Amino acid sequence: MSVDGEAVQVRSETDEPGREVDRDDEWGVAVITTVGRQLKLRRESVGMRAADFAVAMGYGEDLVYKIEAGNRIPRPEYLEKADEVLGAGGLLAAMREDVAKVRYPKRVRELAKLEANAVEVGLYSNHNIHGLLQTEEHMRALFDVWLPAHTEEETERMVAARLARRTVFDRSPAPALSFVQEEVTLRRPVGGTMVWRRQLEHLLELGKLRHVSIQVMPTDCEDHFGTGGLIEVLKFPDGTAVGRSDGAFAGRPVTDPKQLRVLELRYGMIRAQALTPRESRALIEQMLGES
Known part of the structure; x- marks a missing residue:
């Protein structure tokens, strides 16, 4: 297809710059509905038909309607291209930040917000290396073997969301971050030897x-207080806290002081049983030497 004599590539549905909106995410729905409305109003204000706009953008007309109707989340580059095509002077491109946040699953956004406000974070993982500690390659290797298989779009969205949470390491003032990892999670060569190293x-x-x-919690620990599974405890500046464990309170987040004390007791006992940070570092260096 061509416009003004220049060839324009029209991408297919599989190349669409967005994903469907989670209708249970009220804030996300509101943001994407507003963005779609603004795109349509701008297009109509310059007298451009949807079909012509789709050609100029290099995407199918059906996709244009989906985004304008608030049924599809556009990628940042879609907004940048639309801003250029419609001569919006940066107004459409400026919506990239809110749209980028909506691309992350609601649960991940809520978790990232909690982590961003916490002054103390305690995390115990017994199945995989905790998401905050994973490299991007490690994340992708984990997502690639998930069943049923994720689409490429879903994988990219989950990786981006997990990477975004790592800003917790760079905060100032810095929160106290404590991790306890089962030894087996460190010995599993996820993604192959080089990714593992x-x-x-x-x-x-x-x-x-x-x-x-x-x-590191040694695998040969006989009396293990972490058999109930993952534990997360986050504490905030105002003295409040939230916690969660796979093996307590049906896995739901809890804020009740009595329930939090149960999780804090378990986590404290797990930390006491684990190798010290110095011993843990020595063990990880030993694993590297053996690989």
């Missing part, structure tokens, strides 16, 4: 940060 090296680098503590 880079993951271990990443853990050693994070462990150098003054506000980060990484401990």
Whole structure:
């Protein structure tokens, strides 16, 4: 297809710059509905038909209607191109930040918000290396073997969301971050030897940060208080806290002081049983030497 004598590539549905909107995410629905409305109003104000706009954008007309109706989340580059095509002077491109946030799942956004406000975070993982500690390669390797298989779009969205949460390491003032990892999660060569080695090296680098503590729970520990599964405890400046565990309170987040004390007791006992940060570092270095 061509416009003004120039060839224009029209991408297919599989190349669409967006995903469907989660209708249970009220804030996300409101943002994407507003963005779609603004795109349509701008297009109509310059007298451009949807078909012509689709050609200029290089996407199918059906996609244009989906985005304008608030049924599809556009990628940032879509907004940038639309801003250029419609001569919006940056008004459409300026919506990229809110749209980027909506691309993350609602649960991940809520978790990232909690982590961003916490002054103390305690995390115990017994199945995989915790998401905050994972390298991008490690994340992709985990998502690639998920069943049923994720689409490429879903994988990119989950990786981007998980990477965005890592800003918790760069906050100032820095929160106290404590991690306890089961030894088996560190020995599993997720993604192959090189990805695994880079993951271990990443853990050693994070462990150098003054506000980060990484401990390893030895596999041969006989009396283990972590058999109930994952534990998360986040504490905030106002003295409040929220916690969650796979093996307590049906896995739901809790804020009741009595329930939080149960999680804090379990986490405290797990930390006491685990190797010290210095011993844990030595073990990770040993694993690297053996790989």
